Amino acid sequence: MALEVVSPRVRGFICTNAHPAGCAASVAEQVRRARADAVAAAKGGSALIVGASTGYGLASWITAAFAWRMKTLGVFLERPPGDKRTATAGYYNAAAFLRLARESGLSAAAVNGDAFSNAVRNGVVDRLKQEKSPLDLFIYSLASPVRVHPDDGRTIRSALKPVGHSYTTRTIDLDRGGLSEVTLDPASDQEVADTVAVMGGDDLNRWVETLLAAGLLAKGARVVAYSYIGPMITWPIYRTGTIGLAKADLEKTVRSLDGRLAAAVGGRAWTSVNAAVVTQASAAIPGVPLYLSIIAPVLAEKQLLERPIDQILRLFRSYVGPGREPALDREKRIRMDDREMRDDVQAAVGERWRSVTGETLGKLADLPGFQREFRRLFGFGVAGVDESQPVETDVQLG
Numbered sequence: 001m002a003l004e005v006v007s008p009r010v011r012g013f014i015c016t017n018a019h020p021a022g023c024a025a026s027v028a029e030q031v032r033r034a035r036a037d038a039v040a041a042a043k044g045g046s047a048l049i050v051g052a053s054t055g056y057g058l059a060s061w062i063t064a065a066f067a068w069r070m071k072t073l074g075v076f077l078e079r080p081p082g083d084k085r086t087a088t089a090g091y092y093n094a095a096a097f098l099r100l101a102r103e104s105g106l107s108a109a110a111v112n113g114d115a116f117s118n119a120v121r122n123g124v125v126d127r128l129k130q131e132k133s134p135l136d137l138f139i140y141s142l143a144s145p146v147r148v149h150p151d152d153g154r155t156i157r158s159a160l161k162p163v164g165h166s167y168t169t170r171t172i173d174l175d176r177g178g179l180s181e182v183t184l185d186p187a188s189d190q191e192v193a194d195t196v197a198v199m200g201g202d203d204l205n206r207w208v209e210t211l212l213a214a215g216l217l218a219k220g221a222r223v224v225a226y227s228y229i230g231p232m233i234t235w236p237i238y239r240t241g242t243i244g245l246a247k248a249d250l251e252k253t254v255r256s257l258d259g260r261l262a263a264a265v266g267g268r269a270w271t272s273v274n275a276a277v278v279t280q281a282s283a284a285i286p287g288v289p290l291y292l293s294i295i296a297p298v299l300a301e302k303q304l305l306e307r308p309i310d311q312i313l314r315l316f317r318s319y320v321g322p323g324r325e326p327a328l329d330r331e332k333r334i335r336m337d338d339r340e341m342r343d344d345v346q347a348a349v350g351e352r353w354r355s356v357t358g359e360t361l362g363k364l365a366d367l368p369g370f371q372r373e374f375r376r377l378f379g380f381g382v383a384g385v386d387e388s389q390p391v392e393t394d395v396q397l398g
């Protein structure tokens, strides 16, 4: 037992603790949305989600289980509760997910470990083999700043930098709440290579090849990896920067896996280009909190704003659920960013982006809204949770 009052400890784009009841309430809310969207004809099947504890991966885990009634296995890397610290939000999210799945009679399990490691990948494969549970769906939603390479144990760190030239952008100073300017130096060749090694396609390729070799991808299996493109105003730090080059590598890997899966099991592999949303990963990218603070009110005004759960429910419903065939762009990607990228949305965002100053920030951007969303990621400010009350922080995963 570890009852305590938990208040947010936020520094910039990092929050070092999490509220277990807030995380549970936020998962329960997403589960309600998924249940309301449940597909009457869903036939079950089996899904593996890597990066399942927060953001788009959590939304995918919830959608596969509660809307599509699939048997699910979620993989993630989260810190459990300790003597002096709460667990991470993703840990509490996963614990809440597993409890709700159990209560609903759904078969769901989790592996908390490093998905880049041979031990975790092989452990998952052994488990699926024992359960004779070939996968119908494999969602790859991993976002990490670091990878311990499974071949030689090297620790590789990604960089969030422009490539070829330096880049100056306005960004929100999350501690002071105003606008500030940052100049980012161009990445070195090594930093580009390292970022591709962490967030590119190599790890996904290892997962799919290992699953194929073990006969664990069912006939017609679908593999979906998530990516981002965004508008040109963010390209220097995203699409043409180090992270964008890693995403281009991931997308290339997916295109080659598509042919590989078609030949091996009559399956498919797609990239889904998702829209920008507030997550732990996106909040860390310079300039992105400002972009998110500007686009949210524009989308809300046009009734186009989607949280990850809305978007992933739409992704499954329209595109990747069993029997669905997605519309693809020229690069063979699913475009879930269609609302974000609409011309009228981007025209309004571009105008605000160019003209926003410290004085007009309150009018042209919704910084308090961004901060609320950010805190919600850690279970703070979630409706129905009284944060003045002590709460059990020593939660078990399953």
Ligand code: NAD
Residues within 6 Å of the ligand: 050, 051, 052, 053, 054, 055, 056, 057, 075, 076, 077, 078, 090, 113, 114, 115, 116, 140, 141, 142, 143, 144, 226, 227, 228, 229, 273, 274, 275, 276, 277, 278, 279, 280, 281, 282
């Ligand atoms: P997130 O930070 O919310 O989630 C990352 C997940 O990866 C967590 O479950 C975490 O536990 C897991 N993870 C990290 N390192 C791990 C490791 N070594 N082993 C196992 N699990 C590990 O991130 P997100 O924003 O939801 O991003 C998920 C995917 O969606 C990424 O590919 C990202 O590029 C993509 N995407 C994000 C956005 C956005 O705006 N957030 C937009 C489009 C696409």
